[in-house]
Amino acid sequence: MAYIDFVSELHKSTKRDYVKRVIENDKSDCAVVAKKYGYDYWDGERKYGYGGYKYDGRWRSVAEKIVKYYDLKPGNKVLDVGCGKAYLLYELTQVLPGLLINGIDISEYGIENAKDEIKDMLQIANATKLPFDDNSFDLVISLATLHNLKVFELKEALHEIERVSRGSSYIMVESYRNDKEEMNMLYWQLTCASYYSVEEWEWLYKEWGYTGDYSFIFFE
Numbered sequence: 331m332a333y334i335d336f337v338s339e340l341h342k343s344t345k346r347d348y349v350k351r352v353i354e355n356d357k358s359d360c361a362v363v364a365k366k367y368g369y370d371y372w373d374g375e376r377k378y379g380y381g382g383y384k385y386d387g388r389w390r391s392v393a394e395k396i397v398k399y400y401d402l403k404p405g406n407k408v409l410d411v412g413c414g415k416a417y418l419l420y421e422l423t424q425v426l427p428g429l430l431i432n433g434i435d436i437s438e439y440g441i442e443n444a445k446d447e448i449k450d451m452l453q454i455a456n457a458t459k460l461p462f463d464d465n466s467f468d469l470v471i472s473l474a475t476l477h478n479l480k481v482f483e484l485k486e487a488l489h490e491i492e493r494v495s496r497g498s499s500y501i502m503v504e505s506y507r508n509d510k511e512e513m514n515m516l517y518w519q520l521t522c523a524s525y526y527s528v529e530e531w532e533w534l535y536k537e538w539g540y541t542g543d544y545s546f547i548f549f550e
Contacts, residue, residue, distance in 0.1 A: 412475025
């Protein structure tokens with residue numbers, strides 16, 4: 331298990347006004363809408379989520395890093411748990427033609443609005459019960475998803491990732507290292523169910539037998 335950061339540079343490129351999100355809207359109402367993971371979450375007003383999540387190539391650099399680090403080859407199989415619109419999976423196929431991909435998400439809207447080139451490799455499913463055989467994938471990734479699960483669901487999801495992976499996996503979740511980042515995270519998030527510090531996440535990974543790689547994004 332190793333800490334590998336593929337995403338922070340991309341995450342930090344977006345500016346966020348944490349206090350504004352709290353004082354300008356009823357955040358609890360916005361969270362109810364966001365957790366439907368429909369149009370409003372992906373392409374509606376910013377207060378409900380992404381505020382418009384269109385393909386713009388931003389995930390290409392992340393895909394390049396993942397392909398290089400895991401030494402992926404044509405014919406290798408990669409699963410994205412919580413793929414959303416699956417732009418990262420698409421970029422992986424562009425960086426490495428011949429890569430075999432699958433993606434799962436609970437958002438029907440997200441998958442319906444994925445790029446046509448890979449849509450037939452995506453399906454509705456839950457991270458707690460992956461519809462794949464044991465040891466099916468050379469690499470399993472999950473970015474900005476597992477923190478949306480409650481603690482008992484999180485344990486199941488980690489075990490499922492271990493089960494379907496042939497040995498390599500990578501998880502990125504939201505976390506915090508100090509009081510300021512914790513408060514900013516609480517102000518900003520809409521769907522998070524697991525609020526853990528870095529130390530707590532690392533403890534859970536070890537306690538539940540997760541052997542893959544991991545990283546965090548922080549709200550500084």
